[in-house]
Amino acid sequence: MSTAEETAGGEVLPWGEVTPEAARRLLVAAVEAFAERGYHATTTRDIAGRAGMSPAALYIHYKTKEELLHRISRIGHEKAVDILRTAARTEGTATERLAEAVGSFVRWHAGMRTTARVVQYELDALGPEARAEILALRRQCDAEVRGIIEDGVEAGEFDVPDVPGTTLAALSLCVDVARWFNVQGSRTPDEVGALYADLVLRMVGAG
Amino acid sequence: MSTAEETAGGEVLPWGEVTPEAARRLLVAAVEAFAERGYHATTTRDIAGRAGMSPAALYIHYKTKEELLHRISRIGHEKAVDILRTAARTEGTATERLAEAVGSFVRWHAGMRTTARVVQYELDALGPEARAEILALRRQCDAEVRGIIEDGVEAGEFDVPDVPGTTLAALSLCVDVARWFNVQGSRTPDEVGALYADLVLRMVGAG
DNA sequence: GCCGTGGGTGAGCGGGCGCTTAGAGTGCCC
DNA sequence: GGGCACTCTAAGCGCCCGCTCACCCACGGC
Structure with a gap:
């Protein structure tokens, strides 16, 4: 069972278990981007941008x-x-x-x-x-x-x-x-x- | 009401109304490719290849x-x-x-x-x-x-x-x-x- | 004060993308 | 047989992709 947070959008986020903070921000950004445009239409630059980071930062926390x-x-x-x-x-x-x-x-x-x-x-x-x-x-x-x-x-x-x-x-x-x-x-x-x-x-x- | 054909795969194709032949082949190839991999993950080269044509042939029959x-x-x-x-x-x-x-x-x-x-x-x-x-x-x-x-x-x-x-x-x-x-x-x-x-x-x- | 460590950046590589262009092959009307 | 319309190809343009690399900086231990 995970902790949960609430965003401005009102959705409950069950991503409390994802650490560190930067990795969670990237993951939440990826969920939003994938849901809006689909996985293949989403770029790593878009994900990093939504999380307020440079494109390279993604690869510190995730291999691909x-x-x-x-x-x-x-x-x-x-x-x-x-x-x-x-x-x-x-x-x-x-x-x-x-x-x-x-x-x-x-x-x-x-x-x-x-x-x-x-x-x-x-x-x-x-x-x-x-x-x-x-x-x-x-x-x-x-x-x-x-x-x-x-x-x-x-x-x-x-x-x-x-x-x-x-x-x-x-x-x-x-x-x-x-x-x-x-x-x-x-x-x-x-x-x-x-x-x-x-x-x-x-x-x-x-x- | 459109005419229908039957492929080797057994699916009935309601694409009889699409002419000319080359345009229909490209469209059927696109349906298969989009269904397998999704629109964004499908390349125009892949569609043309499945239809047995060069990538440029696609743009004779379809604008994009x-x-x-x-x-x-x-x-x-x-x-x-x-x-x-x-x-x-x-x-x-x-x-x-x-x-x-x-x-x-x-x-x-x-x-x-x-x-x-x-x-x-x-x-x-x-x-x-x-x-x-x-x-x-x-x-x-x-x-x-x-x-x-x-x-x-x-x-x-x-x-x-x-x-x-x-x-x-x-x-x-x-x-x-x-x-x-x-x-x-x-x-x-x-x-x-x-x-x-x-x-x-x-x-x-x-x- | 100095250094090691780990999260971060700017620049950019190699490659594949959607799409275009110049020209070749083919059949049809006269 | 010549001109033309149509279909298709080889080559490639400009762009943006996933991902990498060399380097930077804040911070804790001593």
């Missing part, structure tokens, strides 16, 4: 531009696994746990939209071994949600003909929030989380 | 690399609108029409995965006026689906507390298929289409 993406991606995925695992292991019925999992996962994708975009959509820019590491974390996400749904089916709370397919669809729905969510839009992360929790409960035939 | 993306994006979105409109205007109950819309839309995103990826995920690489044109087509997609759901609510077939939100979620679910669908995977486009049609009907409380 790809290492920056790798670090962002790993920290982000670890946070995602953490959110789902926490929801899966709370007390309560499968219905309550699934609603909590979807709600908190969606709130994260909406509230931390810049980070989530990088984490979910720039995976292909990583090299093979880094990508494999991240994919393992994704499989953990899938396993947590599938576990809740299986519990609900066994308890007779849910009616799900295709558990793996429904798990995939539920996660897909949550992840795609990072693509369309707009901070200037009319919905808050909490509202989207509540709506999506309800929709996923309908998908599994709860209630 | 961005014009290629714009053409791909517009044709793809027009096809998407066409699919949803056709489903929305068939005879039948709202339940049947929504199932057909989701099923055919998903089949397109799965079967034409390379095209769909470019169309759905490279929007930000377009300039402002091109992006505005594409966004107008997206709003048409949204309107077609929302129309079906509203019909179902009025007819008492559906139970939907938040029509715009549920429309957004249904489209989001379909679109995200392009991100995760794998031709080597265990599901066919038809199977995913059927699964998703069922899930969306559950979301709107049909049946």
Whole structure:
């Protein structure tokens, strides 16, 4: 569990664990730049400039531009696994746990939209071994949600003909929030989380 | 309605309307390259090479690399609108029409995965006026689906507390298929289409 | 006061980028 | 057969990329 800070923009930054200060500033700048323009369209000069440093400073803290993406991606995925695992292991019925999992996962994708975009959509820019590491974390996400749904089916709370397919669809729905969510839009992360929790409960035939 | 061809890879190509031949070959090469590596990571030399031409040949048929993306994006979105409109205007109950819309839309995103990826995920690489044109087509997609759901609510077939939100979620679910669908995977486009049609009907409380 | 160390800078290297230009090959109308 | 329009190529321009290198400076130990 990491400490968190709040920026002027209002996003909570879970980058407290990244030290030293200059390395964290560079990483936050990279998240913003990657989210806005994409990894390949972002230059190292742009990242350094946003962090108020010269282009060369980046290479004191990170070996390559790809290492920056790798670090962002790993920290982000670890946070995602953490959110789902926490929801899966709370007390309560499968219905309550699934609603909590979807709600908190969606709130994260909406509230931390810049980070989530990088984490979910720039995976292909990583090299093979880094990508494999991240994919393992994704499989953990899938396993947590599938576990809740299986519990609900066994308890007779849910009616799900295709558990793996429904798990995939539920996660897909949550992840795609990072693509369309707009901070200037009319919905808050909490509202989207509540709506999506309800929709996923309908998908599994709860209630 | 455009003619369609079939490649060795098995994907149906709706690029019959693009002429002359060389321009179509370049466009198909660009779709493959953009889908694999992303717009910014794709070079004009790569596109020309896949089409069996020299880099300069590209500029006889297209003014810039961005014009290629714009053409791909517009044709793809027009096809998407066409699919949803056709489903929305068939005879039948709202339940049947929504199932057909989701099923055919998903089949397109799965079967034409390379095209769909470019169309759905490279929007930000377009300039402002091109992006505005594409966004107008997206709003048409949204309107077609929302129309079906509203019909179902009025007819008492559906139970939907938040029509715009549920429309957004249904489209989001379909679109995200392009991100995760794998031709080597265990599901066919038809199977995913059927699964998703069922899930969306559950979301709107049909049946 | 001197030095070592580690975070920082300005300048720039090698290379690949999007795109242009001059000219060659090809088919078609007269 | 000659002129022309169209398609395509070889060569390369100017630019900016990721990254490196030689050097600078603030600071803690003695």
